[in-house]
Amino acid sequence: GENVEQHPSTLSVQEGDSAVIKCTYSDSASNYFPWYKQELGKRPQLIIDIRSNVGEKKDQRIAVTLNKTAKHFSLHITETQPEDSAVYFCAASKPQLRNTPLVFGKGTRLSVIA
Amino acid sequence: GAGVSQSPSNKVTEKGKDVELRCDPISGHTALYWYRQSLGQGLEFLIYFQGNSAPDKSGLPSDRFSAERTGGSVSTLTIQRTQQEDSAVYLCASSPPGRSYEQYFGPGTRLTVT
Numbered sequence: 001g002e003n004v005e006q007h008p009s010t011l012s013v014q015e016g017d018s019a020v021i022k023c024t025y026s027d028s029a030s031n032y033f034p035w036y037k038q039e040l041g042k043r044p045q046l047i048i049d050i051r052s053n054v055g056e057k058k059d060q061r062i063a064v065t066l067n068k069t070a071k072h073f074s075l076h077i078t079e080t081q082p083e084d085s086a087v088y089f090c091a092a093s094k095p096q097l098r099n100t101p102l103v104f105g106k107g108t109r110l111s112v113i114a
Numbered sequence: 115g116a117g118v119s120q121s122p123s124n125k126v127t128e129k130g131k132d133v134e135l136r137c138d139p140i141s142g143h144t145a146l147y148w149y150r151q152s153l154g155q156g157l158e159f160l161i162y163f164q165g166n167s168a169p170d171k172s173g174l175p176s177d178r179f180s181a182e183r184t185g186g187s188v189s190t191l192t193i194q195r196t197q198q199e200d201s202a203v204y205l206c207a208s209s210p211p212g213r214s215y216e217q218y219f220g221p222g223t224r225l226t227v228t
Binding site: 006032034036042043044045046049089093095100101102103104105106107 | 147149155156157159162170173205213214215216217218219220221222
């Protein structure tokens with residue numbers, strides 16, 4: 001089955017700097033890759049996703065890149081702000097196979113230092 | 115509209131007791147997922163439902179865990195003879211028809227087994 005590895009497990013950056021979180025996946029059939037943000041004590045919330053037919057997607061300060069050949073994808077946050085501090089989870093799935101669950105990485109705890 | 119809701123929000127139980135956790139998905143969502151999140155860990159898939167059936171029970175950690183969904187809506191996760199290692203946050207998510215990749219999470223139930 002699918003295995004998703006996520007690095008680093010913790011990341012501290014100065015406010016205004018960029019943060020990059022990387023994930024690798026094992027199943028070449030996976031073609032949907034969402035990123036979730038979980039603030040302390042709150043539920044995970046989808047912040048951005050990418051499908052395998054594109055290599056990059058951007059939404060304001062957040063971007064995700066995908067390298068299908070290497071089976072890895074990354075989350076990039078630019079101009080970080082204290083409110084970006086949270087745990088970020090990557091995931092992979094094969095939605096073409098009906099209702100297969102998301103397989104999550106173990107998460108990255110991002111701390112943005114003011 | 116109303117999001118995914120879960121009850122109770124917190125549950126403290128003694129080792130050996132049974133517990134029931136409830137999830138109310140977003141109205142009209144056909145797929146429902148249960149995950150477990152241990153302290154500081156990632157999201158561990160437990161089980162999912164498509165309508166009332168559970169095609170994938172592979173994530174249930176032991177036969178003490180069971181889940182059901184009736185009427186294509188509310189789901190209950192039951193843990194029998196709870197153990198201390200069952201202590202975790204149990205998260206439920208639901209997806210709209212045809213878009214299983216969009217998972218909307220509930221706030222979770224924090225289970226503590228003493």
